Amino acid sequence: MNKDQLLAVLYDLSLTIGREVTVDALLTKVVQRLLFHTGCPVGLVIHHPDGLDANSGCLLKVIGDHQLQQQASIGIALPAGLLGRSIQAETDARLLQRFTGQDRYHYGLRLPLDQVHTIMLLAPETMLQHMPLEHVFPPILANLSRAIKLCKDSEQLAINLQAERNQVMVQLDRAQRFNQALLNAMPIAVFYKDASGRYLGCNPAFSRTVGMQQEHIIGKMPQEVWPTELASMFTQNDAELIASRQPQMFEYVIRTQQGQLMDVVYAKDLFYDEDNNIAGIIGAFIDISGRKKAEESLRQSLIQAISALSSAMVHRDLSTAGHEVRVSDLAVAIGRQLGLDEHRLEGLGLAAMVHDIGQIQIPSEILTRPRRLNHEEFELVKLHAEASHEILKDIAFPWPIADISWQHHENMDGSGYPRGLRGEEILLEARIIHVADSMEAMLSHRPFRRQLGQAQALAQLEQYKGSVYDPAVVDACLTLFADHGYQLPDHKRKA
């Protein structure tokens, strides 16, 4: 074998050693390659932890001998003379027989790796006679010994990493179980979906809200879960959420696939991956149908109570019967003209119904006296605004009805009563009722005067616009009558 040929073999074996990262794969590949190169049919790796004088060890790797393969990893006796520091071609068949338990091996090439590992190649006849063993194998074996150490370190590192990973997985699993239990226990419907809107998961409350099994929701798009109009609204909201990255909260009436209507507060936010990219959307529905029902019930009760108070007023002064209803109608019309929302209009209407409730404390003969009131009587009547406030202030309205009643005779210039408030100090609702109250009074008969015509009444409003009445409110009232042909309820009935 010339130098080039020898180098070719060394090069090939060295590359084989450098390719593997686990001890088992390294030993397998190296022994395979040694068999490939030497033609020996059998290769063993003996582990002898007690050193080179050990009399027992185990076979870490066996290739090519089926019988010895059955003994791999089991203890095996190592006859004296088998192990040694040097590379040696062993031709003592009896020694090999004591070691393998077989009489067919007449050649064993001993390749010691380190103090505790030896490779042994076996063959039925002498091999490699032409090869300078002492030159070929030492650098390979030294390399292999180092590679085994590196592989062991690498395996230990992998074991440690795996242990850490397992620990993390246990913690993650625990956290996931806790989160799942939390989600399951929540009465609030919770879902999460990917950035494209596809549902990734949800809790049983969400499943009940939607009316679909959890496994039928996961993987679906909103249009496969919700009615079309809701689905497109949700999809649009999702797009806005992703664009703005700001949490959203809405109040919706939702309709499930089964057609059931439900009042909900709907909150949505984004969740992010480890690179802070948007990973998806998490959201919750809070069913507020019960609360809405209770609110409606309370509202109805208030309306009934107010209607009852209003009726009591009617019985005290028949000449002003229907005044509150008409003021309320006009006030709401003015409020709507001014662009107030429905909730505020509702409060305005109710306030108008009870704005004069304080008159209940004024002797009815004063209220029904068919002449102009003298100064003392008028001072007495002026007390009704204060009285209205006193009666209403302890009732928990969702609107400032007591304050509105208190302020409905205040003038813009501070000349009104009872407290002489001015301008913006007076609630808008009070300013509206002030106009509606005056307008209704001017358009109605009183025991002490005839009703004014509509034009005359409107002229009065115009005259006191800014001083007594809020100009914007007067303008709205004028528009109603002049442009929209508004008529008070009695007139409507007559018409």
Add this chain to the structure above:
Amino acid sequence: MPSPWHSSLDPAQLASSLQAWHAHHPDQRLLALLAEADREQLPNLQTACLHQGIELAGGVFPRLISNQGFVDHGVMLLPCPGGSQSALLRIHTGQDPAQTAQHMSERITQMLAAWPTDQGKPTLFMIFDGMLPDIASILDALYLQLADQVFYGGVNAGSAQFQPIPCLFDQYQSMMHGVLCLLLPATANPVINHGYPAPEHTLTATATVGNRIFQIDWRPAFDAYQHIVKQQFGAELNRENFYTFGVHFPLGIMLANQQLLIRVPVALEDDGSVFCVGEVPENAVLMMVQAPTVPGDDCVQQVLGTLQQRHGSLEGKNLLSFYCAGRSQHFGPAALEEIHGLIRHSQAASVTGALTLGEIGSPHEWGYPLFHNACITASVWMDA
């Protein structure tokens, strides 16, 4: 009827000869070596065997070998000895060699369980589809599994043009990308030799995948190969004459025991990579080999000598012999001299075989199985 025998694929002739043979050997199966030129007529053979209830296994080869030399047509039919078994296994493209070996090993272990113990250790004779790129790795992995429970031998079937064809078959089917595993008596363990001398100079295959070499000495494979052929042998190599030159200037992998494994480059890919018959280990140190100009007697004599050492006189025996198609291409008409030498020197009753696209064996009866090119193999074929 001589055994083994050559037959045409004429349905009538097949039916007649098979019926006559089967009447006397009802429990034997047949190994068939089918000439590529007649592969379209394989169904005739399969149909005839199915009708007679004969178990069939075989492969398609570029040419056949008989006592008359090379035969381009027909089929060589070899009655398998009692106890023989076969399994035709598919190998999925891209499957890891270790998985393939595991699959083969499981099937062969089943076959070993049914092997008659009084026949001693059997030979596992494998016929692979020659287009498989990783046969050497499959052999390495298979040896890990089966170890010394069998002797190892085999050949590659396929087309002389190295085109994929369904080259393996039994009586029911034919397939490509597979292996035919035959469990035969120990005498089927082939002796293998090529007789090519080891060269002095080496070169490094720096990038290989399976049986394709992308770089040699860190240069595009074909450029480097072309340059070396020109430098060492003065031959002008180009894409057109690549195949005809490749067989004359094969590559060699040098082993520590001074064996030289030959790899014949047979095709040039569009990307300049060189396609070999047989796997080339990654970063293998290759040698440019100049094949001997004339075959001589040495190789045949060595094969027969080893065969005689194992089995005694070969006189009157039937020999199964395979001859590498690349070797045949290289020697041209002189290849026939080697076949005639084999017949003459062995004094065998018959020599039956085929041209192959790769050979599997070991220089020793008990040796590590290696994949070769450019070899002659021979074994004693026992038919009873």
